Amino acid sequence: MEAPENAGGEPDFELTARSDGVEASATSGVETADRFERYPSGNSSSAGAVANFVNTIVGAGIVGIPFATAQSGLWAGIFMLCLAALLNVKSTTMLITAGEKVGRLNYEELMEVYFGSAGTHVFTLFAGVLAFGAMSAYLIIVGDTVPMIAHASGIDTGALADRASVIGIVGVFCMLPLSLLKDLSKLAYTSCLSVLADVLLTVIVLVGASGAARELPDVDRSDVNTFIRPTIFAGFGAISFSFVCQHSSFLVYRSMSERGVDRWATVTRWAVSIALVMSLTLGVAGYLSFADGTEGNILNNFTHEHRPATVARAFLALTMVLTYPLEMYVARHVLDASLFQTCLGKGPITTVRHYWITVIIWVLTLTLALSTANLGSVLEIFGAFGASAIGYVLPPLLYMKSCGHELRQAKAAWDKDSSEYEPALTERLWASRNFIVPVFMVLFGVVAMVAGVVTAVVGELSHTKA
Numbered sequence: 001m002e003a004p005e006n007a008g009g010e011p012d013f014e015l016t017a018r019s020d021g022v023e024a025s026a027t028s029g030v031e032t033a034d035r036f037e038r039y040p041s042g043n044s045s046s047a048g049a050v051a052n053f054v055n056t057i058v059g060a061g062i063v064g065i066p067f068a069t070a071q072s073g074l075w076a077g078i079f080m081l082c083l084a085a086l087l088n089v090k091s092t093t094m095l096i097t098a099g100e101k102v103g104r105l106n107y108e109e110l111m112e113v114y115f116g117s118a119g120t121h122v123f124t125l126f127a128g129v130l131a132f133g134a135m136s137a138y139l140i141i142v143g144d145t146v147p148m149i150a151h152a153s154g155i156d157t158g159a160l161a162d163r164a165s166v167i168g169i170v171g172v173f174c175m176l177p178l179s180l181l182k183d184l185s186k187l188a189y190t191s192c193l194s195v196l197a198d199v200l201l202t203v204i205v206l207v208g209a210s211g212a213a214r215e216l217p218d219v220d221r222s223d224v225n226t227f228i229r230p231t232i233f234a235g236f237g238a239i240s241f242s243f244v245c246q247h248s249s250f251l252v253y254r255s256m257s258e259r260g261v262d263r264w265a266t267v268t269r270w271a272v273s274i275a276l277v278m279s280l281t282l283g284v285a286g287y288l289s290f291a292d293g294t295e296g297n298i299l300n301n302f303t304h305e306h307r308p309a310t311v312a313r314a315f316l317a318l319t320m321v322l323t324y325p326l327e328m329y330v331a332r333h334v335l336d337a338s339l340f341q342t343c344l345g346k347g348p349i350t351t352v353r354h355y356w357i358t359v360i361i362w363v364l365t366l367t368l369a370l371s372t373a374n375l376g377s378v379l380e381i382f383g384a385f386g387a388s389a390i391g392y393v394l395p396p397l398l399y400m401k402s403c404g405h406e407l408r409q410a411k412a413a414w415d416k417d418s419s420e421y422e423p424a425l426t427e428r429l430w431a432s433r434n435f436i437v438p439v440f441m442v443l444f445g446v447v448a449m450v451a452g453v454v455t456a457v458v459g460e461l462s463h464t465k466a
Contacts, residue, residue, distance in 0.1 A: 042255035061242030066286025071235030091253035128334030133382025139369030241383025296376025385451025392445030396438035
């Protein structure tokens with residue numbers, strides 16, 4: 001498995017001040033010496049880039065895909081999975097296109113170039129929220145899996161058999177020390193382990209879910225073929241959480257030895273297609289087996305006596321421990337850059353600030369993980385809010401901003417006071433053809449964000465009262 005050359009274990013978050021050369025590259029759209037110096041080419045082939053991008057797409061969120069399908073309805077869930085895949089292909093291609101036009105191959109830098117400091121703050125807000133949700137989900141998954149592994153090993157009492165104790169122990173002795181590290185390069189290859197765990201999980205659910213479901217007498221499959229459910233947008237939030245990959249797009253793109261928008265479009269189509277096949281397989285097989293009893297973590301539907309599931313739990317738990325520090329890097333960067341450096345006027349992060357910001361974020365994620373065992377709600381809420389913005393709203397906005405001249409022409413075709421006004425509707429639509437999909441993505445992303453968060457919160461409150 002090839003890894004990005006500059007993937008030092010740290011996500012793609014490093015803000016560089018805007019220079020006067022940015023506007024020049026925006027108008028010329030050509031490669032410059034500054035760009036090569038800032039973003040040297042990597043050594044990954046297109047096939048290697050596909051493998052690396054699959055690593056970023058397929059993660060812990062895949063365990064919630066069957067639950068998301070149950071929330072959406074069988075056929076609506078399948079449609080939403082395919083829609084999420086299509087939107088991800090479009091949005092990542094839009095990001096790379098916008099980045100190439102101004103010579104900024106970094107999401108955060110790109111927001112600063114097109115929208116100024118406000119754009120940076122908006123992006124860091126959503127990225128921070130998404131990272132916080134991911135870390136909380138990792139702790140919940142550890143709390144779900146380790147006690148089941150302990151039961152399978154014959155340990156029915158003690159700290160390892162108790163969910164809260166496991167979260168506390170693993171959080172204190174594993175996740176926190178790793179998160180305090182400044183050099184995360186040794187964790188750069190943990191994505192390979194993550195993909196292995198997800199492949200194993202998919203195979204186990206496909207092969208063993210129906211048999212495991214027969215051991216559960218209370219599974220009701222009477223409405224398993226329901227087309228759509230009222231909680232569809234909450235389910236789509238969990239799907240978005242699993243598929244979100246835009247914040248890593250530039251990292252993978254910069255690792256390619258031969259770049260280009262067309263080449264990247266091919267890479268992202270292959271990578272997203274592979275992730276979609278895995279998600280459809282897992283989601284449909286899991287939901288059809290356990291129906292409305294599908295858990296937020298599909299492995300919770302298997303008993304501790306199911307040995308293959310126990311192996312998958314072990315891989316998944318280890319992956320969560322090693323991936324947590326990578327998300328901590330994002331959350332720590334967001335908090336320091338937005339609060340301390342921007343609002344309080346502090347300088348670059350110091351060692352002391354590095355440590356205590358890490359501890360504060362760790363405590364907050366630990367508190368959330370201990371307060372709820374409902375992984376599905378965490379995936380839905382944080383996915384609907386953070387992933388919808390980063391995946392479906394901001395990329396098309398950046399793309400349209402990068403197409404300034406073409407966008408002005410399209411607007412003029414609809415303006416009756418303009419000399420370029422087109423009286424025929426077909427002509428106006430033709431003039432706007434390049435922006436129909438981006439506008440749809442923005443509108444859909446906003447609706448998915450609001451409806452997903454509201455539906456998930458209402459569902460969680462109803463579940464709590466019950």
